[in-house]
Amino acid sequence: MTSALGAAGEVAIASLIKRAPLASSLAQSFAAQGFRLALVGGPVRDALLGRLGNDLDFTTDARPEVTKKILQGWAENVWDTGIEFGTVAGKRGDTTVEVTTYRTESYDPDSRKPEVEYGDSIEGDLSRRDFTVNSMALELTTKTPEFIDPFNGLEDLAKRVLRTPAKAENSFSDDPLRMMRAARFASQLDFEIAPDVLQAIKDMAGRISIISAERVRDEFTKMLMSKNPRTGITILVETGLAEIVLPEIPKLRLEIDEHHHHKDVYEHSITVLEQAISHEDRLGGPNLIIRLAALLHDIGKPKTRNLIPGGGVSFHHHEIVGARLTKSRLKALRFDGDTIEQVETLVALHLRFHGYGDGEWTDSAVRRYVRDAGDLLVHLHVLTRADCTTRNAKKAERLAKTYDGLEARIAKLMEEEELSRIRPDLDGAQVMKLLNIKPSAAVGKALDYLLELRLEHGPLGEDRATEELLNWWSKENPTTK
Structure with missing residues (x-):
């Protein structure tokens, strides 16, 4: 069941020493108390692949309460939130460790939580793990380190x-x-x-x-x-x-017949995801919000699919339906509120660019685009560009140039008008003073009117905004003098 330290073990040890030098000192702490400690699971796999990080998993014959005491003498911080499952964690420097007592566990057929029993051998512990490539261990407390591979994980690792x-x-x-x-x-x-x-x-x-x-x-x-x-x-x-x-993803595999042609929405969505990933450098690296939005952006299509007489398919308002479905699915998966709101917003806006034709964007349209995207403007840029999956090179080039033009327009207006902070030219206090009214719904309505003017015409200045407000108020309240 165990083998002497061979070539694989030497690779893992070398990687461990290079990337996680504190592991040996932790092993010494356990050995000093008469217990065994082995690097186990994913970290062994990753060490063999040359990609070991600073999060290390260990297994031991020490019971959790003993493990906690040993870690308290070794780590700078210790937490035991997983102690009921036999796991105690700690951190020292940049290295985070989780140490779990040998265990066997099984699930009741109708239960979401395992019933944990402690084992007495590392081989038994490895037998309960998910995959053979994660069922290898590196025993660190023996005189000579041992590479333990009872299920031929190394062979499977080589075969991938x-x-x-x-x-x-x-x-x-x-x-x-x-x-x-x-x-x-x-x-x-x-x-x-x-x-x-x-x-x-x-x-x-x-x-x-x-x-x-x-x-x-x-x-x-x-x-x-x-x-x-x-x-x-x-x-x-x-x-x-x-x-x-x-379930919304497999539903994207819409049937296609010879009379009603449309893109394979499922394949299109995966391609959009991949193209969004290729633009993630604009977002600072891998980004969950853009990946969720790219994958889910068209999930409203199955519900809005309409066959057009004579051939063709339409998906009117699929972005609105899709935004609603996105919110529902992400809530069901217990994503946090901010993530849900951001992804929902991107799905709702993903067609906005295409609604303005071939680049005939007014300043007003640009302002509204920026206002509606808010802090997600760059995300929307990435999603919109990724959503072009046409195989027609000329069409793809035209769409890219059109969007280049939109981004240039946004940059120009940003510089001229501070688009990222669009607000009415007058504030609430000024509105109440000019109209001689108290805080009420009327103030909000007046501010909404001023904001619409700002979006339509750009900065008005205080004098013109005052004039426009008073004119609007007199029309809204014709009996007021």
Whole structure:
């Protein structure tokens, strides 16, 4: 079950020493108390792939209460929020560690939480893990470090394949979230899923429904933020998992016939996601908001699809329907309010650019575009550009040039008018003084009127704004003198 430190272990040790030198001192702290400690799971896999980070997972034969005491003598900060599952965490310098007692765990068929029992061997602990490439360990408290690989994870790592240590059906029955994790690892690591594992996911997809929305959300987010989310999304759709956790995506696979042609909306949405990712440098790097918006921007199309007599298809107001569906789905997945609001806004606005034709934008239209996008203006730029997936090179070039022109117009007006801070030329106090009214709905209505003038005509100045306000007020209240 265990092997002497071979070439693989030497690679992992070298990576560990280079990237996480504190691991050896932690091992010494456990050994001094007579306990074993091993680097385990993803960090071993990543060490072998040369991509080890500063978040390290360990397993030990020490019970959680003992682990906590040892960590308190080693780490700068310790927290035990996972102690009921045998896990204690700590941080020292830039290194964060999680130490978990050897355990076996199983799920009640109708329960979302595992029943944890502590084990007495590292091999037993490894047998309960999700995939063989995560079932390797590096024992650090023996005289000579040992590379432990009871399920041939190293071979699977070399083949870039995901298999389960135990029978896939048993593994997914114990923790159904592992099915989504397979899609996530396929995206993150560019691995294939073994045929029997893939079949088990298809057969057991319905079991994902017992997993909490928060855990599903976190796994989906990790997959979406990977370097190749197309792979994971495809797996979710083809296995039936998406039908349960994100049903709006498989619904994009609209039927197409010879008389009513339209783009493959599902393929288009994945392409838009990929093109948005290629523009993420404008947003400072990988960005969850733009990725969600790109993936979901057309989910209103199935509900608004209308066959046009004589051929063709329309999707009138799909952006409005899509924004509503986006809000509902993200709420169901327990995303935070800010994320939901931002993605909903982008979905609602994603067609705005195309509503203004081939570049005949008035200053008023530009101001409203900027006002409605608000802090999401650059996100909207990225989404709109990514949404051009036409294979017609001339059309693509024309759309790009048109949007270049819009961005130039925005930059010019930004400089001239401070578009990012569009507000009425008069404030509430001035309105109340000029109209001789108290705080009321009328003040808000007057400010809305002034804002519309500002958007339509640009900065008016205080004198003209006053004149316009008084004229408007006299029309609104003809008996007032």
